[in-house]
Amino acid sequence: xxxxxxxxxxxxxxxxxxxxxxxxxxxxxxxxxxxxxxxxxxxxxxxxxxxxxxxxxxxxxxxxxxxxxxxxxxxxxxxxxxxxxxxxxxxxxxxxxxxxxxxxxxxxxxxxxxxxxxxxxxxxxxxxxxxxxxxxxxxxxxxxxxxxxxxxxxxxxxxxxxxxxxxxxxxxxxxxxxxxxxxxxxxxxxxxxxxxxxxxxxxxxxxxxxxxxxxxxxxxxxxxxxxxxxxxxxxxxxxxxxxxxxxxxxxxxxxxxxxxxxxxxxxxxxxxxxxxxxxxxxxxxxxxxxxxxxxxxxxxxxxxxxxxxxxxxxxxxxxxxxxxxxxxxxxxxxxxxxxxxxxxxxxxxxxxxxxxxxxxxxxxxxxxxxxxxxxxxxxxxxxxxxxxxxxxxxxxxxxxxxxxxxxxxxxxxxxxxxxxxxxxxxxxxxxxxxxxxxxxxxxxxxxxxxxxxxxxxxxxxxxxxxxxxxxx
Numbered sequence: 001x002x003x004x005x006x007x008x009x010x011x012x013x014x015x016x017x018x019x020x021x022x023x024x025x026x027x028x029x030x031x032x033x034x035x036x037x038x039x040x041x042x043x044x045x046x047x048x049x050x051x052x053x054x055x056x057x058x059x060x061x062x063x064x065x066x067x068x069x070x071x072x073x074x075x076x077x078x079x080x081x082x083x084x085x086x087x088x089x090x091x092x093x094x095x096x097x098x099x100x101x102x103x104x105x106x107x108x109x110x111x112x113x114x115x116x117x118x119x120x121x122x123x124x125x126x127x128x129x130x131x132x133x134x135x136x137x138x139x140x141x142x143x144x145x146x147x148x149x150x151x152x153x154x155x156x157x158x159x160x161x162x163x164x165x166x167x168x169x170x171x172x173x174x175x176x177x178x179x180x181x182x183x184x185x186x187x188x189x190x191x192x193x194x195x196x197x198x199x200x201x202x203x204x205x206x207x208x209x210x211x212x213x214x215x216x217x218x219x220x221x222x223x224x225x226x227x228x229x230x231x232x233x234x235x236x237x238x239x240x241x242x243x244x245x246x247x248x249x250x251x252x253x254x255x256x257x258x259x260x261x262x263x264x265x266x267x268x269x270x271x272x273x274x275x276x277x278x279x280x281x282x283x284x285x286x287x288x289x290x291x292x293x294x295x296x297x298x299x300x301x302x303x304x305x306x307x308x309x310x311x312x313x314x315x316x317x318x319x320x321x322x323x324x325x326x327x328x329x330x331x332x333x334x335x336x337x338x339x340x341x342x343x344x345x346x347x348x349x350x351x352x353x354x355x356x357x358x359x360x361x362x363x364x365x366x367x368x369x370x371x372x373x374x375x376x377x378x379x380x381x382x383x384x385x386x387x388x389x390x391x392x393x394x395x396x397x398x399x400x401x402x403x404x405x406x407x408x409x410x411x412x413x414x415x416x417x418x419x420x421x422x423x424x425x426x427x428x429x430x431x432x433x434x435x436x437x438x439x440x441x442x443x444x445x446x447x448x449x450x451x452x453x454x455x456x457x458x459x460x461x462x463x464x465x466x467x468x469x470x471x472x
Contacts, residue, residue: 069228070459074099078450079222079440082457086228089140093147096225096242097157103221103241104148105155110217112156121160129174130160132272133167136304138279140286141166144244157242166245169278173264173305188420189260190365191310191341192373192393193319198337199385204319206312206428207390208258210247211421214411214442218423222439226457232286234458238426238437245278246285248426250435250454253289254314256428257281262306262343263355264325271326274304281309291318298322299329306354308341314430325353338373338382342366361414368400368417369393387427387436391471394418394425394438395445408443418445425449432464436471448472 069086072095076082083099085092097104111117124130134142145162153159164171188211195204212218218240225237225246235251237243248258259281264270280301288294291313298309303324312319323330323345330347332339343362345354371377372393373385379398381389397406397418406413412421422445425438436449449471455463 082224084226089143090147093144094151097148097151100241104152104157108156133163167276170276170304188361190417193312194338194385195317196337204314204317205390206256208426209394209422210424212423235285246281249285251285254430256312256430257284260308264306269325269353271304274302277307323347323350340369390427434466
């Protein structure tokens with residue numbers, strides 16, 4: 001995403017407020033929307049996925065000692081805050097509200113200073129979008145937002161604010177309809193999955209660049225959310241304070257998941273009943289133990305807008321890019337060991353569902369990925385991909401048409417993978433439960449990729465340590 005849904009949401013709201021638009025957009029169509037319908041995935045997967053079963057089977061290495069969740073607390077490592085949460089959704093929200101109280105206050109200050117949060121909320125209520133968000137969010141998200149509210153409402157991080165920010169992918173598309181596209185609001189993320197013949201050792205690797213804008217709050221407060229839910233498998237979100245609907249994460253079963261925003265062809269690609277795709281990412285991390293379970297959840301999900309989600313199953317060396325709209329779902333799996341995505345649809349089922357023409361940024365990054373990872377790409381790393389090579393792809397600053405290499409001072413020119421507004425870059429080794437993240441000062445791709453072991457963060461028996469601890 002070129003900008004966080006938070007920033008895109010409030011930027012669009014400013015346009016709406018100035019234009020006095022959408023006055024006829026009421027919430028009459030919302031009456032039939034139910035969060036319970038969208039949470040049906042939970043019911044189908046809970047029986048198959050419990051935290052004890054998943055962790056003991058996949059990570060205990062025949063150790064008979066049962067796994068016990070790590071006590072909620074926070075630590076600092078390098079430039080990251082690591083936040084351990086455990087229990088029910090409400091309890092995890094309360095824990096975050098208490099332990100991240102100061103950071104949540106900073107987020108509210110940022111929203112109010114630059115984006116008129118106090119003015120935006122009444123407009124969202126008036127448009128019926130607060131009700132829409134509440135009716136179409138997972139019960140987990142509602143409960144966790146209530147927990148945050150009970151700990152952080154005094155600094156303005158209320159239930160309403162939490163809910164709207166974690167339903168932002170839906171609101172941005174609905175509010176953007178009918179307005180000219182803005183360059184700085186265009187979607188822009190990159191993902192690559194590679195295994196088998198494409199990698200140096202046959203293992204599965206997953207790289208992603210999360211592209212937004214120069215948002216000080218997100219640069220200053222990167223957070224690893226180590227989540228240990230009562231009713232699902234332990235997992236981690238890579239994000240920021242208050243981020244309950246993740247853009248990137250990995251779970252204890254060895255599944256990594258991340259989302260790329262896309263733009264709809266028109267409002268026929270929308271539906272006012274369904275669910276948020278970034279909330280779905282959280283449910284996939286909580287309940288999907290493999291790619292097949294993730295496919296079932298995506299196919300059963302009631303899609304409201306357009307989005308791209310990549311799911312990587314490390315132990316089974318499988319991966320798929322899901323292209324989704326309210327009308328269709330396209331699935332692209334590994335071909336010759338690779339699959340990748342920028343921000344437009346190319347699956348036959350969905351190729352006609354997103355914006356035309358394709359944005360320059362998305363087209364350029366996809367072309368460069370073809371050059372870097374396809375077996376016959378002119379600069380291909382095919383057959384040599386490992387975490388270091390995946391990092392080199394994320395750091396690539398080459399224009400695929402002119403072959404000019406842009407300098408580190410270029411942050412966002414829409415012409416290369418690393419010059420598209422990168423805020424977080426991540427490489428997952430999901431089978432080993434390892435990941436490396438670059439974040440903090442700009443340019444992010446030039447920052448060290450700091451390593452984490454989800455197994456060690458969860459104190460799983462037989463956890464594999466991260467090696468190397470950092471890629472410079």
